[in-house]
Amino acid sequence: MIVAMHGQATEENIQQVIERMVELGFNVHRTTGAAQTILAGVGTPEHFEVAEFKVLSGVYDAYRISSPYKLAGRNFRPEGTTVTFPNGVVVGGKEVVIMAGPCSVESREQILTSAKQVAAAGGRFLRGGAFKPRSSPYSFQGMGLDGLKLLREVSDETGLLVITEVMEISQIELMLPYIDCFQVGARNMQNFNLLRELGHVRKPVLMKRGISATIEEVLLSAEYILSGGNYNLMLCERGIRTYETYTRNTMDISAIPVLKKLTHLPVLGDPSHGVGIRDLVPPMALASVAAGADGLLMEMHPNPDKAMSDGAQSLYPEQLQKLMEQLRLLAPVVNRTIA
């Protein structure tokens, strides 16, 4: 940590800051300049908040220079993390992995048709919510356990893996037999108790960026899961809230290369929630892959006009097919492959 003192700071102010730094466990190196005194704190005390120093008397500014996320940081595994699934699919390797399906599981017929269409297009995972976090309590809340059973059944039939959202701790055990990957939704990215519990299982987790989360907050949330020992973790950009209202969210494509630089974890893009408008999904999917995404999570519905949730952003099956062809042309440009 670096603490820059004001030009007018008194010797008493400076000593007070030094004492607090020493108390926390820093080794303090003082540089007394003509205009300003700089205090460099070396060491990594377990608990300290840079904000505490910013408001001490005589302090001009204080900065943290070490990363607050130790396990999520790129340095921890410079070669990158790969997450391997039971059928041999690897996320974080050369292949860009496609996960697609409806927003929600609605019926046996709907999810079976979706699975066949996703498999035919070259998808590896079937997505579909069984437990749905809806903005309104009056909207469709998902099929629950019946939805999980249907997901498993139709995925086994079509050779796909299952990814679906977990909303609370009590659902973890219930879901384990039916799924291949837990999805932590944007609304739960800072549900720290849930994250901590997901650190104790070994089943892979895909954690989405919160609707107003900074990249540092994403990485600190990842740290909760990693610190429990679950390294089978993937991150996903899904759009953030900005002042723009034309799109549902603003798909922050730049977050993809930024995260790839800061962390060893695989990074995916979810252009469906990123823009909320079906015809804008293909260009944002292509942009995500061009920006370095290790995979895509996308909504597709056999009949989006009748979907019980997120129909407006769900691709028609033909759109998914066409997008996959475009992705296959693009992938080699960024030295990737696609199924």
Ligand code: PEP
């Ligand atoms: C979803 O994937 O359907 C979903 C609810 O996503 P998010 O958490 O990104 O809103």
Ligand code: MN
């Ligand atoms: Mn959705």
